[in-house]
Amino acid sequence: MQNYLEFSFKISPLQPWNEILMAELIEIGFDSFTEENDGILGYIQKDLFNDNQLKNLPLFQNKDVKVEFSFTEMPNINWNEEWEKNFEPINIDHKVLIRAEFHESVPGMHEIIIQPKMSFGTGHHPTTHLMIQQMMEMDFKNKKVLDMGCGTSVLAIYAKQIGAGDTKAIDIDEWSVENSKENAERNNVELDIELGTAENLGKDQYDIILANINRNILISDIPVYESVLNNGGQLLLSGLCFFDVDDILEVCTENNLKMKKRLQREEWVSILLEK
Structure with missing residues:
Protein backbone atom coordinates (compact mmCIF):
# COMPACT_ATOMS: atom_id res chain seq x y z
CA MET A 1 0.00 0.00 0.00
CA GLN A 2 1.21 3.50 -0.87
CA ASN A 3 0.91 6.83 0.91
CA TYR A 4 -1.06 9.23 -1.29
CA LEU A 5 -1.41 12.99 -1.51
CA GLU A 6 -4.88 14.39 -2.18
CA PHE A 7 -4.88 17.67 -4.12
CA SER A 8 -7.94 19.90 -4.25
CA PHE A 9 -7.92 22.00 -7.45
CA LYS A 10 -10.37 24.91 -7.73
CA ILE A 11 -10.84 25.82 -11.40
CA SER A 12 -12.50 28.93 -12.88
CA PRO A 13 -14.10 28.58 -15.35
CA LEU A 14 -14.60 24.86 -14.81
CA GLN A 15 -15.16 23.80 -18.46
CA PRO A 16 -13.25 22.74 -20.46
CA TRP A 17 -10.27 23.24 -18.18
CA ASN A 18 -11.06 20.48 -15.66
CA GLU A 19 -10.52 17.76 -18.31
CA ILE A 20 -7.41 19.49 -19.66
CA LEU A 21 -5.95 19.74 -16.16
CA MET A 22 -6.57 16.02 -15.55
CA ALA A 23 -4.76 15.17 -18.78
CA GLU A 24 -1.75 17.26 -17.73
CA LEU A 25 -1.75 15.81 -14.20
CA ILE A 26 -1.71 12.25 -15.58
CA GLU A 27 1.55 13.12 -17.34
CA ILE A 28 3.27 13.94 -14.02
CA GLY A 29 2.09 10.87 -12.11
CA PHE A 30 -1.45 11.55 -10.87
CA ASP A 31 -3.44 8.33 -11.25
CA SER A 32 -7.03 8.98 -10.14
CA PHE A 33 -9.49 11.85 -9.89
CA THR A 34 -12.86 12.85 -8.46
CA GLU A 35 -14.82 15.63 -10.14
CA GLU A 36 -16.43 18.29 -7.95
CA ASN A 37 -18.74 21.24 -8.63
CA ASP A 38 -15.91 23.79 -8.64
CA GLY A 39 -12.92 21.66 -9.61
CA ILE A 40 -11.33 18.25 -9.13
CA LEU A 41 -9.62 16.15 -6.50
CA GLY A 42 -6.43 14.52 -7.78
CA TYR A 43 -4.39 11.74 -6.20
CA ILE A 44 -0.71 10.90 -6.54
CA GLN A 45 1.67 8.59 -4.69
CA LYS A 46 3.69 10.69 -2.26
CA ASP A 47 7.04 9.39 -3.50
CA LEU A 48 6.16 10.29 -7.12
CA PHE A 49 5.17 13.90 -6.45
CA ASN A 50 7.43 16.65 -7.81
CA ASP A 51 6.50 20.20 -6.82
CA ASN A 52 8.33 21.81 -9.77
CA GLN A 53 6.53 19.59 -12.29
CA LEU A 54 3.18 20.62 -10.85
CA LYS A 55 3.92 24.35 -10.78
CA ASN A 56 5.22 24.26 -14.37
CA LEU A 57 2.12 22.66 -15.91
CA PRO A 58 1.13 24.50 -19.11
CA LEU A 59 -2.38 25.18 -17.82
CA PHE A 60 -1.02 27.24 -14.93
CA GLN A 61 0.50 29.65 -17.47
CA ASN A 62 -2.81 30.09 -19.32
CA LYS A 63 -4.42 33.49 -18.67
CA ASP A 64 -7.87 32.20 -19.65
CA VAL A 65 -8.21 30.04 -16.55
CA LYS A 66 -7.53 30.42 -12.82
CA VAL A 67 -6.44 27.38 -10.82
CA GLU A 68 -5.88 27.29 -7.06
CA PHE A 69 -4.87 24.18 -5.14
CA SER A 70 -4.14 22.77 -1.73
CA PHE A 71 -3.20 19.26 -0.62
CA THR A 72 -3.26 16.87 2.31
CA GLU A 73 -1.56 13.55 2.93
CA MET A 74 -3.97 10.63 2.93
CA PRO A 75 -3.90 7.64 5.29
CA ASN A 76 -2.16 4.46 4.13
CA ILE A 77 -5.14 2.56 2.70
CA ASN A 78 -5.73 0.22 -0.25
CA TRP A 79 -6.61 2.73 -2.98
CA ASN A 80 -7.30 0.01 -5.54
CA GLU A 81 -10.02 -1.35 -3.27
CA GLU A 82 -11.46 2.12 -2.73
CA TRP A 83 -11.43 2.88 -6.45
CA GLU A 84 -13.08 -0.42 -7.35
CA LYS A 85 -16.00 0.42 -5.07
CA ASN A 86 -16.79 3.45 -7.23
CA PHE A 87 -16.09 1.91 -10.64
CA GLU A 88 -19.16 2.09 -12.88
CA PRO A 89 -19.69 0.20 -16.16
CA ILE A 90 -19.32 2.19 -19.39
CA ASN A 91 -22.01 1.97 -22.06
CA ILE A 92 -20.85 3.11 -25.51
CA ASP A 93 -23.78 3.81 -27.85
CA HIS A 94 -25.68 0.85 -26.35
CA LYS A 95 -23.38 -1.41 -28.36
CA VAL A 96 -20.22 -1.92 -26.30
CA LEU A 97 -20.15 -2.38 -22.52
CA ILE A 98 -16.93 -2.07 -20.51
CA ARG A 99 -17.51 -3.60 -17.11
CA ALA A 100 -15.85 -5.32 -14.19
CA GLU A 101 -16.54 -8.92 -13.24
CA PHE A 102 -18.70 -7.78 -10.33
CA HIS A 103 -21.08 -5.89 -12.67
CA GLU A 104 -24.08 -7.59 -14.24
CA SER A 105 -23.94 -8.55 -17.89
CA VAL A 106 -26.26 -6.72 -20.32
CA PRO A 107 -27.89 -8.99 -22.94
CA GLY A 108 -27.26 -7.99 -26.54
CA MET A 109 -24.19 -5.84 -25.86
CA HIS A 110 -20.59 -6.58 -26.78
CA GLU A 111 -18.67 -6.82 -23.49
CA ILE A 112 -15.11 -6.04 -22.45
CA ILE A 113 -14.36 -7.13 -18.90
CA ILE A 114 -11.54 -5.40 -17.04
CA GLN A 115 -10.18 -5.39 -13.52
CA PRO A 116 -10.52 -1.72 -12.56
CA LYS A 117 -7.10 -0.92 -11.21
CA MET A 118 -5.73 2.60 -11.41
CA SER A 119 -4.53 2.33 -15.01
CA PHE A 120 -5.59 5.01 -17.46
CA GLY A 121 -7.95 3.79 -20.15
Missing part, protein backbone atom coordinates in the same frame (compact mmCIF):
# COMPACT_ATOMS: atom_id res chain seq x y z
CA THR A 122 -10.88 2.22 -18.32
CA GLY A 123 -13.27 3.81 -20.80
CA HIS A 124 -14.53 6.56 -18.52
CA HIS A 125 -12.37 9.20 -20.16
CA PRO A 126 -13.97 10.72 -23.29
CA THR A 127 -10.92 9.85 -25.41
CA THR A 128 -11.25 6.10 -24.78
CA HIS A 129 -14.96 6.40 -25.55
CA LEU A 130 -14.12 8.15 -28.85
CA MET A 131 -11.56 5.53 -29.82
CA ILE A 132 -14.06 2.70 -29.41
CA GLN A 133 -16.71 4.65 -31.32
CA GLN A 134 -14.27 4.96 -34.21
CA MET A 135 -13.22 1.30 -33.94
CA MET A 136 -16.83 0.12 -34.22
CA GLU A 137 -16.85 1.43 -37.81
CA MET A 138 -13.46 -0.03 -38.82
CA ASP A 139 -12.52 -3.41 -40.30
CA PHE A 140 -10.12 -5.26 -37.99
CA LYS A 141 -10.53 -8.71 -39.55
CA ASN A 142 -7.08 -10.41 -39.68
CA LYS A 143 -5.35 -7.01 -39.39
CA LYS A 144 -2.04 -6.64 -37.55
CA VAL A 145 -2.65 -4.09 -34.79
CA LEU A 146 -0.52 -1.95 -32.48
CA ASP A 147 -1.95 -0.26 -29.35
CA MET A 148 0.45 2.44 -28.13
CA GLY A 149 0.03 3.72 -24.57
CA CYS A 150 -2.32 0.83 -23.97
CA GLY A 151 -3.27 1.53 -20.33
CA THR A 152 -5.66 -1.30 -19.43
CA SER A 153 -5.40 -2.60 -23.05
CA VAL A 154 -9.15 -2.17 -23.47
CA LEU A 155 -8.58 -1.03 -27.08
CA ALA A 156 -6.27 -3.93 -27.94
CA ILE A 157 -8.72 -6.37 -26.36
CA TYR A 158 -11.62 -4.92 -28.33
CA ALA A 159 -9.57 -5.12 -31.54
CA LYS A 160 -8.93 -8.82 -30.94
CA GLN A 161 -12.56 -9.45 -30.10
CA ILE A 162 -13.70 -7.98 -33.41
CA GLY A 163 -11.31 -10.01 -35.52
CA ALA A 164 -7.79 -8.56 -35.35
CA GLY A 165 -4.83 -10.81 -36.03
CA ASP A 166 -1.51 -10.35 -34.19
CA THR A 167 -1.90 -7.46 -31.75
CA LYS A 168 0.83 -5.74 -29.74
CA ALA A 169 0.18 -3.45 -26.74
CA ILE A 170 2.87 -1.13 -25.35
CA ASP A 171 2.85 1.13 -22.29
CA ILE A 172 5.49 3.04 -20.35
CA ASP A 173 3.91 2.14 -16.99
CA GLU A 174 4.68 -1.21 -15.33
CA TRP A 175 1.32 -1.21 -13.57
CA SER A 176 -0.47 -0.86 -16.92
CA VAL A 177 1.54 -3.72 -18.43
CA GLU A 178 0.65 -6.09 -15.59
CA ASN A 179 -2.99 -4.99 -15.64
CA SER A 180 -3.07 -5.48 -19.42
CA LYS A 181 -1.84 -9.06 -19.05
CA GLU A 182 -4.56 -9.77 -16.50
CA ASN A 183 -7.24 -8.18 -18.67
CA ALA A 184 -6.17 -10.08 -21.80
CA GLU A 185 -6.46 -13.35 -19.90
CA ARG A 186 -9.79 -12.27 -18.43
CA ASN A 187 -11.19 -11.70 -21.94
CA ASN A 188 -9.60 -14.84 -23.44
CA VAL A 189 -7.55 -12.95 -26.02
CA GLU A 190 -3.87 -13.24 -26.85
CA LEU A 191 -1.85 -10.01 -26.81
CA ASP A 192 1.87 -9.30 -27.11
CA ILE A 193 2.30 -6.84 -24.22
CA GLU A 194 5.50 -4.83 -23.69
CA LEU A 195 6.87 -2.21 -21.33
CA GLY A 196 8.28 0.70 -23.34
CA THR A 197 7.67 3.51 -25.81
CA ALA A 198 7.74 4.06 -29.57
CA GLU A 199 11.47 3.39 -29.34
CA ASN A 200 10.52 -0.28 -28.90
CA LEU A 201 9.17 -0.43 -32.42
CA GLY A 202 11.49 -2.26 -34.76
CA LYS A 203 10.89 -3.31 -38.34
CA ASP A 204 7.49 -4.95 -37.82
CA GLN A 205 4.75 -3.39 -39.95
CA TYR A 206 1.13 -2.86 -38.86
CA ASP A 207 -2.21 -2.46 -40.62
CA ILE A 208 -3.80 -0.43 -37.80
CA ILE A 209 -2.14 1.64 -35.07
CA LEU A 210 -4.14 2.88 -32.08
CA ALA A 211 -2.63 5.73 -30.03
CA ASN A 212 -4.67 7.34 -27.27
CA ILE A 213 -1.91 9.31 -25.56
CA ASN A 214 -1.43 13.10 -25.56
CA ARG A 215 -0.55 15.89 -27.95
CA ASN A 216 3.18 16.18 -27.24
CA ILE A 217 3.92 12.46 -27.40
CA LEU A 218 1.83 12.08 -30.55
CA ILE A 219 3.63 14.92 -32.31
CA SER A 220 6.95 13.32 -31.39
CA ASP A 221 5.95 9.78 -32.34
CA ILE A 222 3.79 10.20 -35.48
CA PRO A 223 6.86 9.87 -37.78
CA VAL A 224 7.67 6.57 -36.06
CA TYR A 225 4.09 5.34 -36.44
CA GLU A 226 4.15 6.23 -40.14
CA SER A 227 7.37 4.28 -40.61
CA VAL A 228 5.82 1.05 -39.29
CA LEU A 229 2.39 1.52 -40.88
CA ASN A 230 1.65 -0.43 -44.06
CA ASN A 231 0.56 1.46 -47.19
CA GLY A 232 -3.21 1.80 -46.97
CA GLY A 233 -2.96 1.31 -43.19
CA GLN A 234 -4.90 3.33 -40.62
CA LEU A 235 -3.73 5.42 -37.67
CA LEU A 236 -6.38 6.19 -35.03
CA LEU A 237 -5.46 8.97 -32.60
CA SER A 238 -6.97 10.52 -29.51
CA GLY A 239 -5.85 12.16 -26.28
CA LEU A 240 -6.35 15.45 -28.12
CA CYS A 241 -8.26 18.61 -27.27
CA PHE A 242 -10.00 20.41 -30.13
CA PHE A 243 -7.32 23.13 -30.16
CA ASP A 244 -4.58 20.49 -30.72
CA VAL A 245 -6.02 19.25 -34.01
CA ASP A 246 -4.33 21.72 -36.38
CA ASP A 247 -0.88 20.98 -34.95
CA ILE A 248 -1.46 17.24 -35.18
CA LEU A 249 -2.75 17.41 -38.75
CA GLU A 250 0.28 19.47 -39.79
CA VAL A 251 2.60 16.71 -38.60
CA CYS A 252 0.40 14.05 -40.20
CA THR A 253 0.44 15.84 -43.56
CA GLU A 254 4.23 16.04 -43.40
CA ASN A 255 4.24 12.26 -42.90
CA ASN A 256 1.92 11.30 -45.76
CA LEU A 257 -1.11 10.66 -43.53
CA LYS A 258 -4.53 11.89 -44.63
CA MET A 259 -7.48 12.47 -42.29
CA LYS A 260 -10.50 10.29 -43.02
CA LYS A 261 -12.76 10.91 -40.03
CA ARG A 262 -12.96 13.15 -36.98
CA LEU A 263 -15.14 12.66 -33.89
CA GLN A 264 -15.52 15.03 -30.95
CA ARG A 265 -16.90 14.43 -27.45
CA GLU A 266 -17.00 17.46 -25.16
CA GLU A 267 -13.65 19.19 -25.85
CA TRP A 268 -11.86 15.95 -26.79
CA VAL A 269 -11.21 14.75 -30.34
CA SER A 270 -10.34 11.50 -32.13
CA ILE A 271 -8.87 11.47 -35.64
CA LEU A 272 -8.72 8.56 -38.08
CA LEU A 273 -5.93 8.84 -40.66
CA GLU A 274 -4.81 6.72 -43.59
CA LYS A 275 -1.42 6.22 -45.21
Whole structure:
Protein backbone atom coordinates (compact mmCIF):
# COMPACT_ATOMS: atom_id res chain seq x y z
CA MET A 1 0.00 0.00 0.00
CA GLN A 2 1.21 3.50 -0.87
CA ASN A 3 0.91 6.83 0.91
CA TYR A 4 -1.06 9.23 -1.29
CA LEU A 5 -1.41 12.99 -1.51
CA GLU A 6 -4.88 14.39 -2.18
CA PHE A 7 -4.88 17.67 -4.12
CA SER A 8 -7.94 19.90 -4.25
CA PHE A 9 -7.92 22.00 -7.45
CA LYS A 10 -10.37 24.91 -7.73
CA ILE A 11 -10.84 25.82 -11.40
CA SER A 12 -12.50 28.93 -12.88
CA PRO A 13 -14.10 28.58 -15.35
CA LEU A 14 -14.60 24.86 -14.81
CA GLN A 15 -15.16 23.80 -18.46
CA PRO A 16 -13.25 22.74 -20.46
CA TRP A 17 -10.27 23.24 -18.18
CA ASN A 18 -11.06 20.48 -15.66
CA GLU A 19 -10.52 17.76 -18.31
CA ILE A 20 -7.41 19.49 -19.66
CA LEU A 21 -5.95 19.74 -16.16
CA MET A 22 -6.57 16.02 -15.55
CA ALA A 23 -4.76 15.17 -18.78
CA GLU A 24 -1.75 17.26 -17.73
CA LEU A 25 -1.75 15.81 -14.20
CA ILE A 26 -1.71 12.25 -15.58
CA GLU A 27 1.55 13.12 -17.34
CA ILE A 28 3.27 13.94 -14.02
CA GLY A 29 2.09 10.87 -12.11
CA PHE A 30 -1.45 11.55 -10.87
CA ASP A 31 -3.44 8.33 -11.25
CA SER A 32 -7.03 8.98 -10.14
CA PHE A 33 -9.49 11.85 -9.89
CA THR A 34 -12.86 12.85 -8.46
CA GLU A 35 -14.82 15.63 -10.14
CA GLU A 36 -16.43 18.29 -7.95
CA ASN A 37 -18.74 21.24 -8.63
CA ASP A 38 -15.91 23.79 -8.64
CA GLY A 39 -12.92 21.66 -9.61
CA ILE A 40 -11.33 18.25 -9.13
CA LEU A 41 -9.62 16.15 -6.50
CA GLY A 42 -6.43 14.52 -7.78
CA TYR A 43 -4.39 11.74 -6.20
CA ILE A 44 -0.71 10.90 -6.54
CA GLN A 45 1.67 8.59 -4.69
CA LYS A 46 3.69 10.69 -2.26
CA ASP A 47 7.04 9.39 -3.50
CA LEU A 48 6.16 10.29 -7.12
CA PHE A 49 5.17 13.90 -6.45
CA ASN A 50 7.43 16.65 -7.81
CA ASP A 51 6.50 20.20 -6.82
CA ASN A 52 8.33 21.81 -9.77
CA GLN A 53 6.53 19.59 -12.29
CA LEU A 54 3.18 20.62 -10.85
CA LYS A 55 3.92 24.35 -10.78
CA ASN A 56 5.22 24.26 -14.37
CA LEU A 57 2.12 22.66 -15.91
CA PRO A 58 1.13 24.50 -19.11
CA LEU A 59 -2.38 25.18 -17.82
CA PHE A 60 -1.02 27.24 -14.93
CA GLN A 61 0.50 29.65 -17.47
CA ASN A 62 -2.81 30.09 -19.32
CA LYS A 63 -4.42 33.49 -18.67
CA ASP A 64 -7.87 32.20 -19.65
CA VAL A 65 -8.21 30.04 -16.55
CA LYS A 66 -7.53 30.42 -12.82
CA VAL A 67 -6.44 27.38 -10.82
CA GLU A 68 -5.88 27.29 -7.06
CA PHE A 69 -4.87 24.18 -5.14
CA SER A 70 -4.14 22.77 -1.73
CA PHE A 71 -3.20 19.26 -0.62
CA THR A 72 -3.26 16.87 2.31
CA GLU A 73 -1.56 13.55 2.93
CA MET A 74 -3.97 10.63 2.93
CA PRO A 75 -3.90 7.64 5.29
CA ASN A 76 -2.16 4.46 4.13
CA ILE A 77 -5.14 2.56 2.70
CA ASN A 78 -5.73 0.22 -0.25
CA TRP A 79 -6.61 2.73 -2.98
CA ASN A 80 -7.30 0.01 -5.54
CA GLU A 81 -10.02 -1.35 -3.27
CA GLU A 82 -11.46 2.12 -2.73
CA TRP A 83 -11.43 2.88 -6.45
CA GLU A 84 -13.08 -0.42 -7.35
CA LYS A 85 -16.00 0.42 -5.07
CA ASN A 86 -16.79 3.45 -7.23
CA PHE A 87 -16.09 1.91 -10.64
CA GLU A 88 -19.16 2.09 -12.88
CA PRO A 89 -19.69 0.20 -16.16
CA ILE A 90 -19.32 2.19 -19.39
CA ASN A 91 -22.01 1.97 -22.06
CA ILE A 92 -20.85 3.11 -25.51
CA ASP A 93 -23.78 3.81 -27.85
CA HIS A 94 -25.68 0.85 -26.35
CA LYS A 95 -23.38 -1.41 -28.36
CA VAL A 96 -20.22 -1.92 -26.30
CA LEU A 97 -20.15 -2.38 -22.52
CA ILE A 98 -16.93 -2.07 -20.51
CA ARG A 99 -17.51 -3.60 -17.11
CA ALA A 100 -15.85 -5.32 -14.19
CA GLU A 101 -16.54 -8.92 -13.24
CA PHE A 102 -18.70 -7.78 -10.33
CA HIS A 103 -21.08 -5.89 -12.67
CA GLU A 104 -24.08 -7.59 -14.24
CA SER A 105 -23.94 -8.55 -17.89
CA VAL A 106 -26.26 -6.72 -20.32
CA PRO A 107 -27.89 -8.99 -22.94
CA GLY A 108 -27.26 -7.99 -26.54
CA MET A 109 -24.19 -5.84 -25.86
CA HIS A 110 -20.59 -6.58 -26.78
CA GLU A 111 -18.67 -6.82 -23.49
CA ILE A 112 -15.11 -6.04 -22.45
CA ILE A 113 -14.36 -7.13 -18.90
CA ILE A 114 -11.54 -5.40 -17.04
CA GLN A 115 -10.18 -5.39 -13.52
CA PRO A 116 -10.52 -1.72 -12.56
CA LYS A 117 -7.10 -0.92 -11.21
CA MET A 118 -5.73 2.60 -11.41
CA SER A 119 -4.53 2.33 -15.01
CA PHE A 120 -5.59 5.01 -17.46
CA GLY A 121 -7.95 3.79 -20.15
CA THR A 122 -10.88 2.22 -18.32
CA GLY A 123 -13.27 3.81 -20.80
CA HIS A 124 -14.53 6.56 -18.52
CA HIS A 125 -12.37 9.20 -20.16
CA PRO A 126 -13.97 10.72 -23.29
CA THR A 127 -10.92 9.85 -25.41
CA THR A 128 -11.25 6.10 -24.78
CA HIS A 129 -14.96 6.40 -25.55
CA LEU A 130 -14.12 8.15 -28.85
CA MET A 131 -11.56 5.53 -29.82
CA ILE A 132 -14.06 2.70 -29.41
CA GLN A 133 -16.71 4.65 -31.32
CA GLN A 134 -14.27 4.96 -34.21
CA MET A 135 -13.22 1.30 -33.94
CA MET A 136 -16.83 0.12 -34.22
CA GLU A 137 -16.85 1.43 -37.81
CA MET A 138 -13.46 -0.03 -38.82
CA ASP A 139 -12.52 -3.41 -40.30
CA PHE A 140 -10.12 -5.26 -37.99
CA LYS A 141 -10.53 -8.71 -39.55
CA ASN A 142 -7.08 -10.41 -39.68
CA LYS A 143 -5.35 -7.01 -39.39
CA LYS A 144 -2.04 -6.64 -37.55
CA VAL A 145 -2.65 -4.09 -34.79
CA LEU A 146 -0.52 -1.95 -32.48
CA ASP A 147 -1.95 -0.26 -29.35
CA MET A 148 0.45 2.44 -28.13
CA GLY A 149 0.03 3.72 -24.57
CA CYS A 150 -2.32 0.83 -23.97
CA GLY A 151 -3.27 1.53 -20.33
CA THR A 152 -5.66 -1.30 -19.43
CA SER A 153 -5.40 -2.60 -23.05
CA VAL A 154 -9.15 -2.17 -23.47
CA LEU A 155 -8.58 -1.03 -27.08
CA ALA A 156 -6.27 -3.93 -27.94
CA ILE A 157 -8.72 -6.37 -26.36
CA TYR A 158 -11.62 -4.92 -28.33
CA ALA A 159 -9.57 -5.12 -31.54
CA LYS A 160 -8.93 -8.82 -30.94
CA GLN A 161 -12.56 -9.45 -30.10
CA ILE A 162 -13.70 -7.98 -33.41
CA GLY A 163 -11.31 -10.01 -35.52
CA ALA A 164 -7.79 -8.56 -35.35
CA GLY A 165 -4.83 -10.81 -36.03
CA ASP A 166 -1.51 -10.35 -34.19
CA THR A 167 -1.90 -7.46 -31.75
CA LYS A 168 0.83 -5.74 -29.74
CA ALA A 169 0.18 -3.45 -26.74
CA ILE A 170 2.87 -1.13 -25.35
CA ASP A 171 2.85 1.13 -22.29
CA ILE A 172 5.49 3.04 -20.35
CA ASP A 173 3.91 2.14 -16.99
CA GLU A 174 4.68 -1.21 -15.33
CA TRP A 175 1.32 -1.21 -13.57
CA SER A 176 -0.47 -0.86 -16.92
CA VAL A 177 1.54 -3.72 -18.43
CA GLU A 178 0.65 -6.09 -15.59
CA ASN A 179 -2.99 -4.99 -15.64
CA SER A 180 -3.07 -5.48 -19.42
CA LYS A 181 -1.84 -9.06 -19.05
CA GLU A 182 -4.56 -9.77 -16.50
CA ASN A 183 -7.24 -8.18 -18.67
CA ALA A 184 -6.17 -10.08 -21.80
CA GLU A 185 -6.46 -13.35 -19.90
CA ARG A 186 -9.79 -12.27 -18.43
CA ASN A 187 -11.19 -11.70 -21.94
CA ASN A 188 -9.60 -14.84 -23.44
CA VAL A 189 -7.55 -12.95 -26.02
CA GLU A 190 -3.87 -13.24 -26.85
CA LEU A 191 -1.85 -10.01 -26.81
CA ASP A 192 1.87 -9.30 -27.11
CA ILE A 193 2.30 -6.84 -24.22
CA GLU A 194 5.50 -4.83 -23.69
CA LEU A 195 6.87 -2.21 -21.33
CA GLY A 196 8.28 0.70 -23.34
CA THR A 197 7.67 3.51 -25.81
CA ALA A 198 7.74 4.06 -29.57
CA GLU A 199 11.47 3.39 -29.34
CA ASN A 200 10.52 -0.28 -28.90
CA LEU A 201 9.17 -0.43 -32.42
CA GLY A 202 11.49 -2.26 -34.76
CA LYS A 203 10.89 -3.31 -38.34
CA ASP A 204 7.49 -4.95 -37.82
CA GLN A 205 4.75 -3.39 -39.95
CA TYR A 206 1.13 -2.86 -38.86
CA ASP A 207 -2.21 -2.46 -40.62
CA ILE A 208 -3.80 -0.43 -37.80
CA ILE A 209 -2.14 1.64 -35.07
CA LEU A 210 -4.14 2.88 -32.08
CA ALA A 211 -2.63 5.73 -30.03
CA ASN A 212 -4.67 7.34 -27.27
CA ILE A 213 -1.91 9.31 -25.56
CA ASN A 214 -1.43 13.10 -25.56
CA ARG A 215 -0.55 15.89 -27.95
CA ASN A 216 3.18 16.18 -27.24
CA ILE A 217 3.92 12.46 -27.40
CA LEU A 218 1.83 12.08 -30.55
CA ILE A 219 3.63 14.92 -32.31
CA SER A 220 6.95 13.32 -31.39
CA ASP A 221 5.95 9.78 -32.34
CA ILE A 222 3.79 10.20 -35.48
CA PRO A 223 6.86 9.87 -37.78
CA VAL A 224 7.67 6.57 -36.06
CA TYR A 225 4.09 5.34 -36.44
CA GLU A 226 4.15 6.23 -40.14
CA SER A 227 7.37 4.28 -40.61
CA VAL A 228 5.82 1.05 -39.29
CA LEU A 229 2.39 1.52 -40.88
CA ASN A 230 1.65 -0.43 -44.06
CA ASN A 231 0.56 1.46 -47.19
CA GLY A 232 -3.21 1.80 -46.97
CA GLY A 233 -2.96 1.31 -43.19
CA GLN A 234 -4.90 3.33 -40.62
CA LEU A 235 -3.73 5.42 -37.67
CA LEU A 236 -6.38 6.19 -35.03
CA LEU A 237 -5.46 8.97 -32.60
CA SER A 238 -6.97 10.52 -29.51
CA GLY A 239 -5.85 12.16 -26.28
CA LEU A 240 -6.35 15.45 -28.12
CA CYS A 241 -8.26 18.61 -27.27
CA PHE A 242 -10.00 20.41 -30.13
CA PHE A 243 -7.32 23.13 -30.16
CA ASP A 244 -4.58 20.49 -30.72
CA VAL A 245 -6.02 19.25 -34.01
CA ASP A 246 -4.33 21.72 -36.38
CA ASP A 247 -0.88 20.98 -34.95
CA ILE A 248 -1.46 17.24 -35.18
CA LEU A 249 -2.75 17.41 -38.75
CA GLU A 250 0.28 19.47 -39.79
CA VAL A 251 2.60 16.71 -38.60
CA CYS A 252 0.40 14.05 -40.20
CA THR A 253 0.44 15.84 -43.56
CA GLU A 254 4.23 16.04 -43.40
CA ASN A 255 4.24 12.26 -42.90
CA ASN A 256 1.92 11.30 -45.76
CA LEU A 257 -1.11 10.66 -43.53
CA LYS A 258 -4.53 11.89 -44.63
CA MET A 259 -7.48 12.47 -42.29
CA LYS A 260 -10.50 10.29 -43.02
CA LYS A 261 -12.76 10.91 -40.03
CA ARG A 262 -12.96 13.15 -36.98
CA LEU A 263 -15.14 12.66 -33.89
CA GLN A 264 -15.52 15.03 -30.95
CA ARG A 265 -16.90 14.43 -27.45
CA GLU A 266 -17.00 17.46 -25.16
CA GLU A 267 -13.65 19.19 -25.85
CA TRP A 268 -11.86 15.95 -26.79
CA VAL A 269 -11.21 14.75 -30.34
CA SER A 270 -10.34 11.50 -32.13
CA ILE A 271 -8.87 11.47 -35.64
CA LEU A 272 -8.72 8.56 -38.08
CA LEU A 273 -5.93 8.84 -40.66
CA GLU A 274 -4.81 6.72 -43.59
CA LYS A 275 -1.42 6.22 -45.21
